[in-house]
Structure formats: structure tokens, C-alpha cells
Amino acid sequence: MEFSEVADAPESVPDPGPGPSDVRRSGRTTLLIAAAAVLGVVAGICTGYVIQADREPTALPPLSQPVLAQAKGKGPEPLSAAQDRRVRTDxxxxxxxxxxxxxxxxxxxxxxxxxxxxxxEYAETFKQPAVAFRYEIGNEFRRAAVAAWRLGDTYSVQIRLVQYRQEEKLDAADSADDGRYWAERKAGSRSWAIPGTGDGRVYVHTRPETESGVSVYSAEAHAWRGDIAMEIWIYDTKPISEGKVMDLAKRQVGRL
Structure with missing residues (x-):
């Protein structure tokens, strides 16, 4: 290619974004910093050995040590069942x-x-049960308890307590976070914090979902405590107030 052909090329070329070399550069810098830190530690150790070699040897303390008397009296009393939360949740x-x-x-x-x-059965409550089943296995699902009732012809409530083994991570917190994430994505949603839960929230969906000619409003709540994730679902053919779902959420969290 001649130089004139290059000069005729358009001046504005779209930026392709960070390439592989740009990504690697960040990691390489991190490795250099880590290597420098290691070399600094090694140099410090070597200097310490040289200084110590020039000093007079220090006499070691005797191997026999005085025996410490054991404290008398009873140890702390174990927690009662009312105080030990683990007793309740297990x-x-x-x-x-x-x-x-x-x-x-x-x-x-x-x-x-x-x-x-x-x-x-819990996986069947999701839109993609097979995906939810595998996800919950990875999240160390342990068990789930559920309560449900109906008031009148159209108002219904369902409460789920989902417990996780949590041997590697806070799966209950992740579960509640997932619930909040999807609740916030629904159009026409309003939310309020649940007192005393940190990040627990209730959601009222002001736009009904219509199925078979029937419009249904919904509200939900998501929070967690320890190894338990709390889910509350309310459905009605009339708009649901924030007070109804908040009352249930506060009372249910109080039992955890």
C-alpha cells in the first residue's frame, strides 16, 4: 500500500474499546507491585539475619515455667432456648x-x-423451575416452611421461610437480594424499608397483571435474618396498601 492511500483514509475511526493488551496491563502492574513487595520482605529478612549474626547470643529462658492456678467458680451459664436463636431456627x-x-x-x-x-416445590414458584432448582442447590438450600390463607374471595397471602446451610457464604442474604432485585424491575412498583432489618423492603405493585380477563394486584416483602430468607406475597383484585404488607413483614421478622 502506498503512502497516498493511507493519507486518504478517513480521519475518524470508531474506538474499538479496550483490547486484550489493555486488560492485561492492569493485571501485569498488580503483579509487579506484588513482586516488589515480596522482594522488599526478602531483603528485610536478609538484613535482619546479618544484624543478628553480629550480636552476642542471648540466653534462653528455662524450660520449666510456673504452673498457673485454675480459676475457681462456675463458668458462664449457657443461653436459654429463648435467648439462643440457633435453638429456634434448628x-x-x-x-x-x-x-x-x-x-x-x-x-x-x-x-x-x-x-x-x-x-x-419451591423451585416451581419461579418462572423457570429447572434453572431455579439448580440455582438453589448451589445456594445450599436446606428447607422451606410455608403458610398461606385467604380473606374473602380475592385477598390471599403466602409467607415462606427459606433456610440455607450457609457453609460457604451468606445464601439467605443473597436470596433476599435476588427477591428485591426482581421486585424493583416490575413497572409501577413502590417500596419502603422494613424497620430493624437493614436492607429488608416491602413492595407494592400499582399496575395489575391481567390474566383471563381478571386484573390482579400484588405486593411482596423480602428480608433475611441469619440463615433464613423471608418472602411474603399478597394478591388481590383491588389495589393493596403499603400498610397491609408492612404489618405482615414487621410481625414476621419479629418472630425470627
Missing amino acids: GDLRTLLLKRPSGAQEPLFEPGHDGWMSLA
Whole structure:
């Protein structure tokens, strides 16, 4: 190619963005800094050996040491079952669920069996059950308890307590965070913080979803405490107030 052909090329060329070399440069700088730090430590150790070699040897203390007397008296009393949260959460998880209010009816569809939801049943509550099933296995799903009821012909409530093993990470916190993420993506959503939970929130969706000619409003709440993620779902053919879902959320968190 002649020089005139290069000169005729357009002056503005789109920026291709950071290339592989740009990405590697950052990592290489980090390695150089780390190597310098290691060399500095090695140099300091060598200098210390030289200084120590020129000093007179220091006499070692005798091997026999005085025996320390053991403190007398009883040790601290173990926590009672009311004080030890682990006792509550390792027991029957269903006892931590809010009780069905007076006058409430059985739900049209009973979730789970006898207040428990298996991993497969819990995964079925997602839009992609197969994906959710694998995701929950990776999140060390342990068990889930559920309570549901209906007030009148259209108002329904479902509360789930999902417990994780948490041997490697805070899966309950991740679960609640996922719930908040998807709740915030719904159009017409408003949210409020749940007091005493740090990042727990309730959501009221002001735009109904219409199916088979019926418009249904919804509200939800997501929070976590320890190894348990709390989910609350409310559905009605009429708009749902913030007070209704907030009242349930505060009382349910209080039982955890």
C-alpha cells in the first residue's frame, strides 16, 4: 500500500474499546507491585539475619515455667432456648411462621405439604423451575416452611421461610437480594424499608397483571435474618396498601 492511500483514509475511526493488551496491563502492574513487595520482605529478612549474626547470643529462658492456678467458680451459664436463636431456627421452622388470622380461610391452592415445601416445590414458584432448582442447590438450600390463607374471595397471602446451610457464604442474604432485585424491575412498583432489618423492603405493585380477563394486584416483602430468607406475597383484585404488607413483614421478622 502506498503512502497516498493511507493519507486518504478517513480521519475518524470508531474506538474499538479496550483490547486484550489493555486488560492485561492492569493485571501485569498488580503483579509487579506484588513482586516488589515480596522482594522488599526478602531483603528485610536478609538484613535482619546479618544484624543478628553480629550480636552476642542471648540466653534462653528455662524450660520449666510456673504452673498457673485454675480459676475457681462456675463458668458462664449457657443461653436459654429463648435467648439462643440457633435453638429456634434448628427446630421446627413452621413454628416461626405467622399464625393464620382469625376468620381466614384455606387457600385455594395449598402450597407444599403440611407446611413444608421441598426443593422441587419451591423451585416451581419461579418462572423457570429447572434453572431455579439448580440455582438453589448451589445456594445450599436446606428447607422451606410455608403458610398461606385467604380473606374473602380475592385477598390471599403466602409467607415462606427459606433456610440455607450457609457453609460457604451468606445464601439467605443473597436470596433476599435476588427477591428485591426482581421486585424493583416490575413497572409501577413502590417500596419502603422494613424497620430493624437493614436492607429488608416491602413492595407494592400499582399496575395489575391481567390474566383471563381478571386484573390482579400484588405486593411482596423480602428480608433475611441469619440463615433464613423471608418472602411474603399478597394478591388481590383491588389495589393493596403499603400498610397491609408492612404489618405482615414487621410481625414476621419479629418472630425470627
